[in-house]
Amino acid sequence: MAERVAxxxxxxxxQLLARLPGLGPRSARRAVLHLIRKREELLSPLADAMRVAQERIVACSVCGNIDTSDPCTICRDARRDPSILVVVETVADLWALERAGLLNARYHVLGGVLSPLDGVGPEDLTIASLIERARAGEVREIVLAVNATVDGQTTAHYIADLLAPTGVKVTRLAHGVPVGGELDYLDEGTLAAALERRTVF
Amino acid sequence: MAERVAxxxxxxxxQLLARLPGLGPRSARRAVLHLIRKREELLSPLADAMRVAQERIVACSVCGNIDTSDPCTICRDARRDPSILVVVETVADLWALERAGLLNARYHVLGGVLSPLDGVGPEDLTIASLIERARAGEVREIVLAVNATVDGQTTAHYIADLLAPTGVKVTRLAHGVPVGGELDYLDEGTLAAALERRTVF
Incomplete structure (x- = not known):
C-alpha cells in the first residue's frame, strides 16, 4: 500500500502487524481492514489487551515463564510437584507441554540453546540459576525437555555435566516414532532410536 | 493454553489475536510470545498504533475508503482524474488496485455485494450515493471493478441498469487468462472469455 492510498x-x-510471525504484508493489510471493521469488538479490546500486556507481563524470576505475577502462576501453584523440574528452551515449549496436560511439575526456561555460531554462551541462558535450583535440595529429578536438534542436545549434554555433582537425577525425553508418523518419512536416527528402544507389544 | 499456565x-x-484473519490459536500464541519478547520495539508501538487507529480512522463520506481524514487522501488529491470512478466491493479491493498503481482515478466502495441469501439489499450498499455521484456531472466513466463472482456480477448488472439513465459510460474489467495462468487449471467460462476476446499477436 503506497502511503498516498491511506x-x-x-x-x-x-507495517507493525506484518512483523508478527505468521503475518506478512498482505495478511497484515487484511488484518487491519478486519480490525477497522470490528472496531468496537476487536480493535479497541486488542489495543487495551496489548497495553495491559505491555505494562503488566513480567518474566518469572524463578522459572523464566511469563505471567502477570512474579513468581508465575505455575511456580506459586502449591499442587505442583516441586521435586520434578522440567527444563525447556522457550516459554512456547513450556506452553506446549502445559497444553498437553501431562505434567504436574515445575519448569525452568533456559531462554534458548547454546550456539557458538550465534554467540550464545552459557551466561546468556539461565543455566546458573538452574544449577542453583538443583542444589537447593527440593528437586529430585530434572527432565531436559529441550528440542531434539543439534544445539538442543549439545545444550542438554552441557547441562547434564554441570548437574552431575548435585546428585539430582537427570532425564531426557525419549526418541522414537511420532504418533501418526510414517516410517517412510522418518530419518535414520529416529528409526534407530525407535528400534533400539522397542517395547513388548 | 489453559488459564492456569499464564x-x-x-x-x-x-484469544483476541486469534480472531485476526490469517492467525489461529497456535500462531496467535507465537505472536504473543514474539510481542512480549519485543516489548519495546513492537508491543508498545503496536498498542499505540491500534489506539490511534481506533480513535482517528474514519470512513470517507465521499467514496467509502478508510483514512484518518474525511474526505480521504484519494478524494482530496487534486491530481486524480475526477472523470473516472472505479467501483469496488471493499476497501481491500481499492488497496489492491492502488498497489498495482495502474489508475489515477477516484473510487467508490460499495461495502459488499447484493446477496439476497445473506439479506444484503441495495440499501445496505452505497449504491444511492454512487448514483448521486454519477448525476453530479463530473464523472464521465464508471468502471465496475467488482469481483468476477456470481454475486459480484449480479451487483454490477443491477448498478449498470440504474446508471443507464445518467448517460455516464459504464465499463467493466476484462475476463481472460490471468498472467502466469495455466490453461489446464482455468474454468470453461474464463477460457471462453479469453478465446472470444482474443487479440492479434
Whole structure:
C-alpha cells in the first residue's frame, strides 16, 4: 500500500502487524481492514489487551515463564510437584507441554540453546540459576525437555555435566516414532532410536 | 493454553489475536510470545498504533475508503482524474488496485455485494450515493471493478441498469487468462472469455 492510498497511521499499523510471525504484508493489510471493521469488538479490546500486556507481563524470576505475577502462576501453584523440574528452551515449549496436560511439575526456561555460531554462551541462558535450583535440595529429578536438534542436545549434554555433582537425577525425553508418523518419512536416527528402544507389544 | 499456565491477561491477548484473519490459536500464541519478547520495539508501538487507529480512522463520506481524514487522501488529491470512478466491493479491493498503481482515478466502495441469501439489499450498499455521484456531472466513466463472482456480477448488472439513465459510460474489467495462468487449471467460462476476446499477436 503506497502511503498516498491511506494515511500514515494505517500504513504504520500494517507495517507493525506484518512483523508478527505468521503475518506478512498482505495478511497484515487484511488484518487491519478486519480490525477497522470490528472496531468496537476487536480493535479497541486488542489495543487495551496489548497495553495491559505491555505494562503488566513480567518474566518469572524463578522459572523464566511469563505471567502477570512474579513468581508465575505455575511456580506459586502449591499442587505442583516441586521435586520434578522440567527444563525447556522457550516459554512456547513450556506452553506446549502445559497444553498437553501431562505434567504436574515445575519448569525452568533456559531462554534458548547454546550456539557458538550465534554467540550464545552459557551466561546468556539461565543455566546458573538452574544449577542453583538443583542444589537447593527440593528437586529430585530434572527432565531436559529441550528440542531434539543439534544445539538442543549439545545444550542438554552441557547441562547434564554441570548437574552431575548435585546428585539430582537427570532425564531426557525419549526418541522414537511420532504418533501418526510414517516410517517412510522418518530419518535414520529416529528409526534407530525407535528400534533400539522397542517395547513388548 | 489453559488459564492456569499464564494469567488471564495473556490468554485474553491470545484469544483476541486469534480472531485476526490469517492467525489461529497456535500462531496467535507465537505472536504473543514474539510481542512480549519485543516489548519495546513492537508491543508498545503496536498498542499505540491500534489506539490511534481506533480513535482517528474514519470512513470517507465521499467514496467509502478508510483514512484518518474525511474526505480521504484519494478524494482530496487534486491530481486524480475526477472523470473516472472505479467501483469496488471493499476497501481491500481499492488497496489492491492502488498497489498495482495502474489508475489515477477516484473510487467508490460499495461495502459488499447484493446477496439476497445473506439479506444484503441495495440499501445496505452505497449504491444511492454512487448514483448521486454519477448525476453530479463530473464523472464521465464508471468502471465496475467488482469481483468476477456470481454475486459480484449480479451487483454490477443491477448498478449498470440504474446508471443507464445518467448517460455516464459504464465499463467493466476484462475476463481472460490471468498472467502466469495455466490453461489446464482455468474454468470453461474464463477460457471462453479469453478465446472470444482474443487479440492479434
Amino acid at each position: 494515511g500514515p497511521e494505517i500504513e504504520r499499523l500494517v | 494469567g488471564p491477561e495473556i490468554e485474553r491477548l491470545v
